[in-house]
Amino acid sequence: MGAGGRRGRPTVDLVAVSHAAAAVLARRQGRATVAELAEAAGISVRTFHRHFPNKEDVLRPLFREGGHEIAAELRKRPADETVAEAFLAAWEAVAGGRFTERTRTLMPIVLADPRLTTMMDQLTAEGAEWLAAALAPRLGVPADDPAAETVAATLLAQMRLAVIRSVATKSDAVEQLRAQFADLARLDVFRA
């Protein structure tokens, strides 16, 4: 057990802590102290703060799971699909998964708390990097071409907006995103 062949005492399972904290936050509508989150995860407050410098960071591992799932789905999509089609399909595939149920109950709480929203935004900003890598071949550019990240940032911004709108109107986020893509195609903002 532990972490492979590493030497000392094994580290706490951060993903497990994240899930435990998410459960508490969902139940308490976002109003929980670090002491409560740590207790629910079975670790000390000191250890909590060692791994999560900001209280909000505790949800990071949970959200990161979702990001990785989307990237994996994206790579499975056929090469002749457009970027927008492939992205929609990948998100749709993940949005049906079981981890999504928790994020769905969590999302209104996250959006109601500026600090939690910040955390989510940071994650999507980080996500631009691997999303760009997954996108580059489909765009026909080298993997390290800044243009890929430019596109990734646009997609993530649209995804963020779709989530916010779907929470506000209690509608389906993927459908929302599809409509936004259609608007952008119609208005053709970046025509040469």
Added chain:
Amino acid sequence: MGAGGRRGRPTVDLVAVSHAAAAVLARRQGRATVAELAEAAGISVRTFHRHFPNKEDVLRPLFREGGHEIAAELRKRPADETVAEAFLAAWEAVAGGRFTERTRTLMPIVLADPRLTTMMDQLTAEGAEWLAAALAPRLGVPADDPAAETVAATLLAQMRLAVIRSVATKSDAVEQLRAQFADLARLDVFRA
């Protein structure tokens, strides 16, 4: 003086506080306590926290100034310009202004601090609303059409990326944005 014909004691000048705090943060490389910021602004810590629930919020009024300037410039642009052209021109007009000098020294500090970055992102999220309103006529859609906000979110995401890249490479942010727009036009991501 005070706030028009209002009754009681006049409120502290929040914009002045914001500028004073920005000066301290710039000088101290972002490492300043609330006590120091309050002192520099000539107000008590209690009053500081009354107006700025989070320490980082103190920079909000400063950044908001920039947002309003861009919106104003945008409305001055000729109607036959594309959205991308008009946005670039508006930003360029503002980026030459004198308030920008302060934000330029501040930006690396903001981007180095996750909480300050969050604050900036919240502001741009708020900005999507008035940007959408300023954009709608140019897009040929009603002012309350969600499509206008969809476009605004995209532009702001690109602006954010341009700022980050220009700080990282010490290059001109407006030029950076122009290049990104060119990439998006070339790759034509949202083609139906």
Added chain:
DNA sequence: CTCTTTTTGGCAGTTTCTGCCATAATGCAC
């Protein structure tokens, strides 16, 4: 000048977060 209104600012207390160090839990060498 007095009354009403609204904000400020001090004080006490909670919560978040950090530095320091002893202690616990693991792998490895023998």
Added chain:
DNA sequence: GTGCATTATGGCAGAAACTGCCAAAAAGAG
């Protein structure tokens, strides 16, 4: 299996961020 090196945990003290409460200050209105 027994010690040893290594790495993480967890308690304690303290700084810093924030909140509730209320008295004092600074305005306008009569």
